Amino acid sequence: MDLFLIRHAQSENNARPPAERVADPGITSLGSQQAACLAPAIGELGLSRIFTSPFLRTLQTAAALQQATSLIPQVKTELHEVGGCYHGHLPEQKRGAPGMNREQLREAFPSFEITSQIDSAGWWASQPFEETNDARRRAAELLQWVQEQFGHTDERIAFVTHADIKQLMLEQVHHSPLPFAWNTAVTELHMATSNWRLVEHNRVEHLVPEFHTM
Numbered sequence: 001m002d003l004f005l006i007r008h009a010q011s012e013n014n015a016r017p018p019a020e021r022v023a024d025p026g027i028t029s030l031g032s033q034q035a036a037c038l039a040p041a042i043g044e045l046g047l048s049r050i051f052t053s054p055f056l057r058t059l060q061t062a063a064a065l066q067q068a069t070s071l072i073p074q075v076k077t078e079l080h081e082v083g084g085c086y087h088g089h090l091p092e093q094k095r096g097a098p099g100m101n102r103e104q105l106r107e108a109f110p111s112f113e114i115t116s117q118i119d120s121a122g123w124w125a126s127q128p129f130e131e132t133n134d135a136r137r138r139a140a141e142l143l144q145w146v147q148e149q150f151g152h153t154d155e156r157i158a159f160v161t162h163a164d165i166k167q168l169m170l171e172q173v174h175h176s177p178l179p180f181a182w183n184t185a186v187t188e189l190h191m192a193t194s195n196w197r198l199v200e201h202n203r204v205e206h207l208v209p210e211f212h213t214m
Helices: 029-043 056-069 102-108 132-150 163-174
Strands: 002-007 049-052 156-161 186-192 195-203
Touching: 002 029, 002 163, 029 056, 029 186, 049 056, 056 102, 056 156, 132 156, 132 163, 156 163, 163 186, 163 195
Parallel strands: 002 156, 049 156
Antiparallel strands: 002 186, 186 195
């Protein structure tokens, strides 16, 4: 099995100072260009499944990949960014936000497969801010889940996700720091004989240099 960890295209929060960031931003016009450049490169990978975080920026990125692959993205709540969906940028200000609910997701992305975990309360349901240790445990559980589900197969799986949770997943595999991921960067992991191997990290050949953003 091959697992591709794909960071979303540039979000409006990536382009804003921290004090102006919002709970669930979409991608910028540059982000749309990045996703358009990413799509044909992903189309050449021979993916068999796409799983995406429920944040708007990952959903919009996954929509571009859907056009290139004809695969139906599956919304997987556990792929969300570290912290969950929240308002506020200072530790004492952070408070949970609902995230998109089932009907909002259906309206905006009618062809996506939406997990039954998401209901009218929103995918995050205004839970408290997720701490790093909880996120680290979630990253390990994500890798364990995909290994149990697909590790014995030749499937090629994509996780459309976020920089920080991606780094925590790589921490489980590589055990040493890796460079922060560019927007739409692709990292490839291979599973063989119950062990993960890092094949390539932070691939952005699909982007011209002026499209490189963090």
